[in-house]
Amino acid sequence: MWQWIVRLYHRLGSPKWFYELTSKWIFWLALLSVVGCVVGLVLGLLYAPADYQQGNSFRIIYIHVPAALVAQSAFIMMAVAGAVFLIWKMKMAAWVARAIAPIGASFCLIALLTGAIWGKPTWGTWWVWDARLTSMLLLLFLYFGVMALQRAIESEEASHKGAAILALVGLVNIPIIKYSVEWWNTLHQPATLKLTEKPSMHPDMLLPLLIMILTTYVLFALLVILRTRNEILWHERKRSWVQALPEMLGGGR
Amino acid sequence: MHPQRKKRLKLILFLVIGFGVAVGLLMYSLSQNINLFQTPTQIANGEVPVGRTIRAGGLVVDGSVQRDEEGLAVTFQVTDGAATVPIHYEGILPDLFREGQGIVALGKLDEHGVIQASEVLAKHDENYMPPEVQDALEQAHEDGKQAMQGASATSSSYSISESIKNDGAY
Numbered sequence: 001m002w003q004w005i006v007r008l009y010h011r012l013g014s015p016k017w018f019y020e021l022t023s024k025w026i027f028w029l030a031l032l033s034v035v036g037c038v039v040g041l042v043l044g045l046l047y048a049p050a051d052y053q054q055g056n057s058f059r060i061i062y063i064h065v066p067a068a069l070v071a072q073s074a075f076i077m078m079a080v081a082g083a084v085f086l087i088w089k090m091k092m093a094a095w096v097a098r099a100i101a102p103i104g105a106s107f108c109l110i111a112l113l114t115g116a117i118w119g120k121p122t123w124g125t126w127w128v129w130d131a132r133l134t135s136m137l138l139l140l141f142l143y144f145g146v147m148a149l150q151r152a153i154e155s156e157e158a159s160h161k162g163a164a165i166l167a168l169v170g171l172v173n174i175p176i177i178k179y180s181v182e183w184w185n186t187l188h189q190p191a192t193l194k195l196t197e198k199p200s201m202h203p204d205m206l207l208p209l210l211i212m213i214l215t216t217y218v219l220f221a222l223l224v225i226l227r228t229r230n231e232i233l234w235h236e237r238k239r240s241w242v243q244a245l246p247e248m249l250g251g252g253r
Numbered sequence: 254m255h256p257q258r259k260k261r262l263k264l265i266l267f268l269v270i271g272f273g274v275a276v277g278l279l280m281y282s283l284s285q286n287i288n289l290f291q292t293p294t295q296i297a298n299g300e301v302p303v304g305r306t307i308r309a310g311g312l313v314v315d316g317s318v319q320r321d322e323e324g325l326a327v328t329f330q331v332t333d334g335a336a337t338v339p340i341h342y343e344g345i346l347p348d349l350f351r352e353g354q355g356i357v358a359l360g361k362l363d364e365h366g367v368i369q370a371s372e373v374l375a376k377h378d379e380n381y382m383p384p385e386v387q388d389a390l391e392q393a394h395e396d397g398k399q400a401m402q403g404a405s406a407t408s409s410s411y412s413i414s415e416s417i418k419n420d421g422a423y
Binding site: 049050051052053054058061083086087088121122123124125128129130131165168169171172176183184185186187189190191192200201202204205 | 258261262265268269272273276277280284287288289290292310346347348349350357372373374375376377378379380381382383384385386387
């Protein structure tokens with residue numbers, strides 16, 4: 001088992017292997033995210049019952065929670081990729097980190113915007129400087145910092161290094177976001193979905209939420225793979241295996 | 254593992270853990286400032302200076318809401334179970350404002366111990382359910398209460414709907 005993981009790990013370092021492997025995945029990931037999105041949103045917006053307190057406005061949870069979860073997971077993934085780059089000098093890891101950053105930032109922005117739209121009718125305000133909202137805003141700025149560093153320095157090696165270090169340092173913000181609602185008094189309510197306990201949500205409302213969370217992760221995987229493939233094509237454009245690709249034979253020469 | 258890689262791995266772990274500890278200590282020492290609101294207990298203990306703008310949070314006490322007959326002024330009490338504090342507010346309340354609901358009010362404590370609020374925000378809890386389920390829970394709660402009173406049992410009529418109301422308010 002361990003040998004198999006090590007072999008997979010070394011193979012993942014090969015851009016050509018990754019490119020060829022993921023060619024077959026794109027269609028299925030795209031199909032899955034479209035079907036999941038349609039099923040999840042139809043169930044969530046049309047069939048799930050309205051909430052006893054918030055009425056229909058709670059339905060924005062089907063966008064808000066998946067986006068916030070993916071934004072945090074993406075940051076962890078970016079930091080891990082950065083660590084792999086720093087330790088093993090694996091170029092693929094740096095390209096993956098660069099592929100993740102804008103996608104994670106987009107999901108973070110979606111979570112913040114849907115949260116503000118949700119906050120106005122329920123709390124009575126678009127924004128409040130409580131610990132959860134502020135730490136989530138910090139996550140967005142960390143993403144912007146990483147994105148800027150990935151492009152700021154002339155030497156690609158140095159810019160990847162700087163971005164990886166910022167991502168690793170920024171990792172400390174993730175537990176702060178997660179536990180902000182427990183450690184401090186906040187306007188934001190505690191988590192509905194808990195790892196150790198039963199979720200405090202009616203099953204008819206919960207099922208669409210779980211579908212949307214899974215779908216958003218699939219969509220995230222698809223976007224990261226697409227962007228990583230672009231990074232591969234760009235960095236390996238002079239290599240013979242890239243020039244021999246059917247998609248490169250069109251008008252691109 | 255290659256010794257140089259091992260060294261880099263250790264360096265990164267040291268960086269992440271060291272920075273985490275530093276931020277953790279910082280957050281711990283700042284926790285009073287990070288709290289969004291003060292609880293009624295803190296206000297009753299005199300931890301809040303008169304005349305400074307603060308946020309007070311708690312559950313609106315059942316039956317304490319008194320609306321002004323002419324204007325938008327409203328007076329109510331909030332509690333955290335241990336202490337209560339009166340709040341006076343003039344303005345439009347959020348839709349979720351009701352008795353038993355968690356709220357956060359921004360305002361100043363006056364010399365009579367009343368918070369003169371300039372903004373009232375409603376908290377909502379992390380529980381989501383259809384209204385019918387809530388009605389059923391309340392009905393069950395009422396039934397349980399009556400059954401207990403009928404059996405002249407002790408006064409601990411703690412039921413699911415009450416725990417739902419209380420959970421997540423803090």
